[in-house]
Amino acid sequence: xxxxxxxxxxxxxxxxxxxxxxxxxxxxxxxxxxxxxxxxxxxxxxxxxxxxxxxxxxxxxxxxxxxxxxxxxxxxxxxxxxxxxxxxxxxxxxxxxxxxxxxxxxxxxxxxxxxxxxxxxxxxxxxxxxxxxxxxxxxxxxxxxxxxxxxxxxxxxxxxxxxxxxxxxxxxxxxxxxxxxxxxxxxxxxxxxxxxxxxxxxxxxxxxxxxxxxxxxxxxxxxxxxxxxxxxxxxxxxxxxxxxxxxxxxxxxxxxxxxxxxxxxxxxxxxxxxxxxxxxxxxxxxxxxxxxxxxxxxxxxxxxxxxxxxxxxxxxxxxxxxxxxxxxxxxxxxxxxxxxxxxxxxxxxxxxxxxxxxxxx
Ligand SMILES: [Zn+2]
Numbered sequence: 046x047x048x049x050x051x052x053x054x055x056x057x058x059x060x061x062x063x064x065x066x067x068x069x070x071x072x073x074x075x076x077x078x079x080x081x082x083x084x085x086x087x088x089x090x091x092x093x094x095x096x097x098x099x100x101x102x103x104x105x106x107x108x109x110x111x112x113x114x115x116x117x118x119x120x121x122x123x124x125x126x127x128x129x130x131x132x133x134x135x136x137x138x139x140x141x142x143x144x145x146x147x148x149x150x151x152x153x154x155x156x157x158x159x160x161x162x163x164x165x166x167x168x169x170x171x172x173x174x175x176x177x178x179x180x181x182x183x184x185x186x187x188x189x190x191x192x193x194x195x196x197x198x199x200x201x202x203x204x205x206x207x208x209x210x211x212x213x214x215x216x217x218x219x220x221x222x223x224x225x226x227x228x229x230x231x232x233x234x235x236x237x238x239x240x241x242x243x244x245x246x247x248x249x250x251x252x253x254x255x256x257x258x259x260x261x262x263x264x265x266x267x268x269x270x271x272x273x274x275x276x277x278x279x280x281x282x283x284x285x286x287x288x289x290x291x292x293x294x295x296x297x298x299x300x301x302x303x304x305x306x307x308x309x310x311x312x313x314x315x316x317x318x319x320x321x322x323x324x325x326x327x328x329x330x331x332x333x334x335x336x337x338x339x340x341x342x343x344x345x346x347x348x349x350x351x352x353x354x355x356x357x358x359x360x361x362x363x364x365x366x367x368x369x370x371x372x373x374x375x376x377x378x379x380x381x382x383x384x385x386x387x388x389x390x391x392x393x394x395x396x397x398x399x400x401x402x403x404x405x406x
Contacts, residue, residue, distance in 0.1 A: 081169065083134035083240035084109075087229065090138045093117065093146050094333060097287040099264075101146065102327040103139065108229060110237035111135040112162035116282070116291045116327045117143060120261035123152040127282050127291045128329060129166030134240035136166020153177065153259065155268060156249055157293025158279045159185035160302070161197045163329060167247035177257070178249030179270055181278025186248035196304045196391075204238045253280070269321075271295075272314035273307040283321055290323040296340060298331020300380050303392040308351050308399065312344040342379035349373060350388060354396040368393040 090109035093101045099119040105111035112131040117124060124147060129136040140151060156164045156178035164186060167176055178186075191197060211231040218224040259266040267283040275295045282291040294301045296318065319340060327333050350373060357367035368390040377383040 081133040081137050081240055081243055083132065083236035083238070083243075084138050085236055086138070086233065089142060090135070091142050093142070096325055096327065096333060097284075097289060100284065100287055100289055102333045104332065105130075105135075108233065109135060109138055110233045111139075113160075113294075113329045114327070114331075115139060117146070118261075118264075118266060118284070119147045119149060120264060122149060123261065124149050125153045125155065125259070125261075125266060126151055127155045127327075128157055128163040128293060129154055129170075131162045131165055132237060132240035133166060133169050133243055134236060136169045139166065140169065155280070155282055156182050157281070157291065157295070157329060158182055158276045159189070159191070160276070160294065160305075161191070161194075161200065163293060165244060165246065167249075168245045175251045176247070176249040177251045177253065177268060179278030179280050180252045180254055181276065182280075183248040183252050185276075185278070186246045191246040192244070196302070201241050204234060204241065208234045208238065271317035272310060274311040274314040275301055275303075276305045277307065281318065281321075283323065285322065288322060288324045289327060290318070290321060290325075291327045292318070293329040295329075296326060296343065297328040298334055298339075299382055300343075300346065301330075303350075303389070303395050306392075306395060307404070308347060308392070308396055309404075311347050315340050315344050339379070342376065346373060346376045346380065349376065350392060351396065354388070354393055355400060357393075358397055358400050364390065364393045364397050367397075 086109040088108050089106055090111060092104050092106055094104065096102055101117040101119075103115045103117055105114070110131060113128055115129060116127040118127070124143060126139070126143075130139060143151065151170070152174055154167065154170055154174060154176045156167070156176065158164070159178070159182040164178070164182070167186075170176060185191065208231065211227060211234055215224060215227045215231055218227055253268060254270065256267065256269045258268070263286070265285055267285065268280050269283055270278065270280050275293070279293055279295045281293070281295060284290075296315065319337070325333055325335050326339075350371065353371045354367055357370065362370070369387050371388045371393070372386040373383055373388060374386060
């Protein structure tokens with residue numbers, strides 16, 4: 046037999062094997078790793094809010110600790126999940142509840158950024174599932190010591206106190222309805238603690254630097270890095286035909302955390318978002334919204350925080366004092382969480398750090 050004929054026969058054999066055995070991706074995608082600790086909860090953990098055909102904004106009900114939102118895109122043959130919540134347990138339950146909207150397998154996950162409330166479910170997806178994120182997101186989850194990051198450490202170290210507090214409140218509550226609701230919060234916090242103990246930060250296994258597009262039937266799913274903003278590697282997921290954009294914490298329904306932000310560059314990066322043609326935003330926190338004016342409000346807030354805090358720094362004011370004195374109350378009409386003067390110390394520390402590192406421009 047000639048070498049070419051041999052190659053054909055072995056090629057045919059390979060093809061046959063490929064045709065009759067489920068691919069590793071299929072198996073892994075359909076059966077995620079064993080059930081993690083801390084998945085127990087009552088009722089549903091998620092609301093699947095249908096935004097367009099096959100496009101869902103997924104928001105926690107409070108029955109399980111999930112923290113951030115995810116989005117789910119159901120295509121002809123597969124499912125894409127954008128962000129996977131705060132723990133392996135939350136991501137595992139998400140996969141379970143996705144079965145109520147489709148029996149197609151999740152083959153792709155996109156991390157909008159590296160923060161714990163968006164990427165700490167990554168480990169439950171099998172080896173055949175592509176986890177896509179910016180190169181920076183991979184670096185942070187791989188080499189950035191994510192378990193020691195102050196943002197995450199503060200969160201996890203606060204859980205025992207939160208649990209103690211809830212236990213006391215459950216014991217003291219006389220009203221049956223309020224007691225039941227506190228009990229649900231307590232169970233969610235306890236299960237979250239169990240799941241955090243099993244956490245193994247898992248980085249994206251496919252990365253991009255500026256843009257990539259997934260093609261699924263006649264749907265295009267664009268993953269775009271628009272510039273530094275909430276972190277150095279946030280991406281948005283944009284569906285041009287459906288006119289939907291998933292923004293993670295780059296643009297939420299309220300204010301975003303600034304611990305890793307490029308506060309001074311963020312407004313210009315939001316200008317890039319405005320250039321996309323969309324009519325609904327699916328944010329990483331809060332409900333979906335259509336009002337594009339929110340982008341302007343948030344830009345104005347960011348510019349104001351930056352200018353006030355940098356002025357305090359120039360005047361030699363300590364970060365603690367600046368955090369108390371910065372006054373953003375004029376933005377409270379659009380951001381009701383602003384109760385009075387003062388901004389989170391984490392935002393001030395970050396702005397001071399950017400100025401010290403000469404990253405202001
Ligand atoms: Zn978040």
